[in-house]
Amino acid sequence: MKLNRDRILNCGKYPLVFQIIHRRQRRLIYTDIHLFDDSFDDEKQQIISSERQHFKRTELSKMNESLRQIRREIESMIEYIAAKTTSFTVDNITSLYNRRKGYIYFFTFLECVIEQNRTLEKFGTANNYQSTLRVFEKYLKSDKLKFTDVDQKLIKEFDIFLQKRKLKQNSIAFYINNLRTIYNKAAEDGIFDLPQGGSPFDKICVKRVKTIKRALPVEVVRRIMELDMSDSREMELSRDLFMFSFYSRGMPLVDVLNLRKKDIDNNSFHYFRRKTKTLIKVGITPQIQQIIDKYSGLREYIFPILSSEKSAQENYKKYRNILVWQNNTLKKIAEMVGVSQNLTTYVARHSWATVAKEKGISVAVISEGLGHSTESVTNVYLKSFEQGVLDEANSQVSLL
Incomplete structure (x- = not known):
């Protein structure tokens, strides 16, 4: 006790x-x-x-x-x-x-x-x-x-x-x-019996407000990609994290940081999305490979942020700190490319979907590429696509 x-x-x-x-x-x-x-x-x-x-x-x-x-x-x-x-x-x-x-x-x-x-x-x-x-x-x-x-x-x-x-x-x-x-x-769990009239929450409706889409035009993504960050390793890491997320079909930052070398298999890597537990497989494009090679080392993780010597909770705290740092650094990057909109880690995800749509890729393929196969909005018409279709779609987007 x-x-x-x-x-x-x-x-x-x-x-x-x-x-x-x-x-x-x-x-x-x-x-x-x-x-x-x-x-x-x-x-x-x-x-x-x-x-x-x-x-x-x-x-x-x-x-x-x-x-x-x-x-x-x-x-x-x-x-x-x-x-x-x-x-x-x-x-x-x-x-x-x-x-x-x-x-x-x-x-x-x-x-x-x-x-x-x-x-x-x-x-x-x-x-x-x-x-x-x-x-x-x-x-x-x-x-x-x-x-x-x-x-x-x-x-x-x-x-x-x-x-x-x-x-x-x-x-x-x-x-x-x-x-x-x-x-x-x-x-x-049987802790108590619901009241006779049902749950008091049944008649409470508090809806979320749809947020404005935060996607970047393809030319802005290209400007971010081409920025010369050689004088600042921190800014370069921030840009590379953003672009890796974009190249990897809008991969969330928490999943990017948790990506390990053992998750790479030949010309692709896989991960379970933390939010939905969905298994996602991504073909490694030349753009993704370039970033992986830049940060390759003796450690277990692709990026030099989390540590296999730390506990899961310690790594989660590190991720939360990096999330704050990344969003703050992305604001500086937005100023460098002349963008007034709030640039955050999640913009990479919206931007991939928008660029893919502009390149004529079907909504169904985009939905599966983002790992939305379990969402009711897309489940009606989604089918299980061959990995090659998703990889081809990602290759087109990565060309910018």
Whole structure:
């Protein structure tokens, strides 16, 4: 039992958790108790009074007895599982506990989902839920919300709260849709029964606003490609990352940075797109090969940014930092080629699609080239194209 000091709340408190380690795998079981750093005795494994958090003696006794009871329940479940099989995992323990105990509190369950996503190395999803938790907690000013207390009135008031903070429509939709996902997941997991009238989110419609297409004309992409960056290695790396993304059919930056030498097979490379888990295979054009050769070295990754010696979470933090750096550097590159529009990493993706369309390549081929084969908008008419068709399309675009 310990305070999870990696998850500090806005009020300065930490969640109190039970840590289970089995076969080198670690999982956390969250309680609904949050304490200041000096309100928990790690050695004695009990809650204590402190200057910032004073408890009455009866209250302390009740909370510590409750924690001892949880410990006994977890130990009992471990014995139960071990008696049935010797090949159980730590996830078997936490799953059984969750089913038996149930997370009736919204924030307790959300913290558990965040931890699960981090364990699965879905750091982007975990961060999205973490930011949603912080904003929702600011609105409620409490962490004791039960799922059964979530209703349409609460969601609408949260919507108004976000509007008053002058958030854009897409940001509001982001937070409310995340809450909807967590609410539905808890219901699916049997944490609570949906109200008789159905989910309160069913009658809440917060739509995203379509953003303006951010594609560059082919002549601007060509100017970026031809820029002389020999006096600045950082600017040259930024340009090359952008052009590699463009040449690789709008490959997202996170996938570009995670590309490894082992992903190259003869005249192509493959990767699983982080966002959709779609397998994408890209033929290596002369333009792609030139960039690969420029950055070839003894390391495992194509580009000298991530490290195989770092953990997945450390590499994800590095990617987030590089994303900020790349977008800032691309603004300077935009000025160099006389472009006033906001140049970001995602512009390469839109630009590839636009240039491909201008060159007469069919929308269906473009959709598959971008890895959109699972999207309902394109699924109606998409077919599985031969790799050569996609490679030929990419070769035409790369010629600019």
